Amino acid sequence: MIRPLFSMIPAILCLAGCSVVTPAGLSEAMRLDPLQTNPGDIAVAVSVPDAVQLRDGDATLYLGFQPADASLEPLETTVPLGIKSTGDLPRAPLAGKSIFVFDITPEGAETVSEIQKQIRDAKAAGTEGLGTLSVSVNGGCLTAEPDNGFFVSTWLRAAPSGEFVQLTREADLLPATGDDPSKVWPAC
Template identity: 45%
Template sequence: MSKYIFSAFLVAVLLTACGSVTPGGLIAASRLDPLETSPSDIIVAVSVPEALRLRDGDAVFRLGFIPEDQSVAEPIDAVVPLTILDGITKPRSAQSGEAIFILGFSAQDAAEIAAVQEQIKTIRAQGVDGSGSLGITIESGCYTSELGDSLEVSTWLRTAPADNFVLLNRSVNLFDVLPPEGRAQLEAKLNRC
């Protein structure tokens, strides 16, 4: 796939605010070819407050493409749940008051992402210009004690089994960066464990 595809895709990790994205995270995102990277090679690490528990499906992966001319192709917006993975070394040890979860795709969800990748490649091969997006969001979770006004989140990405995790964003209070309606929706889906 050409470098044009790299630049055609806006890698937007939705957990971050612009000021919290690390230089290494930007480099890792620029190296990720969302149409050629095997979904089974995409592993995400998410740091959250120790009181928050993530389960299968509490975080989701989005892959999309919006054609410039929507009369020639429909927009694509695939949302696939992420699954908690065991047996993968975390990017670092959890700090006091923090939990780190490792997430990836089930075989079925990896196949769905692969099908979406092929769909986007087919559209692009037809000469359709547009912009792509890739994102990771926390949609829900459960808590063991009240979170208060803070939901500090950091994310890491690994795109090949032999690679190390790369820090995408420094800790950011998700409650502060979400618009009020987004915060209200997330808070409604955070329940006591």
């Protein structure tokens, strides 16, 4: 069974005492208004070992709102992310690393815009609840065994003219895979 990479990251971050979250990343995440930001403006970059190959749709963005009143249905959507083909990277990849930059596809942006409006309307009507915005890597494959750990870091850009801000420092996910990355990704 292939497990999403980023569904493991929150647990790893907590185990690490949140020491991998950068101050600039925390600040950028706090400035991002997921209900007002144009979905087409959001870009996410992920640094992974060269041995990981990702394609369009291998990453997804989830936006959801769980009303405090359990009798109300959650408002949520998950949309596939596409790999940007431009050379727009947060930095040059380190030796043995690849950086993949993802954005929301035009079709996905429409879907996210619809959910944003539904959540804004619910909140305007006085509905209390908890919102969630997350990115998951749900696909991809290994071209080889990664050398020297399975280090991953992430960046966020909330405006096309803005710069990428590093959200997380490199964290070794190898222990979370039971020292076996093939539990997360199959061979290509």
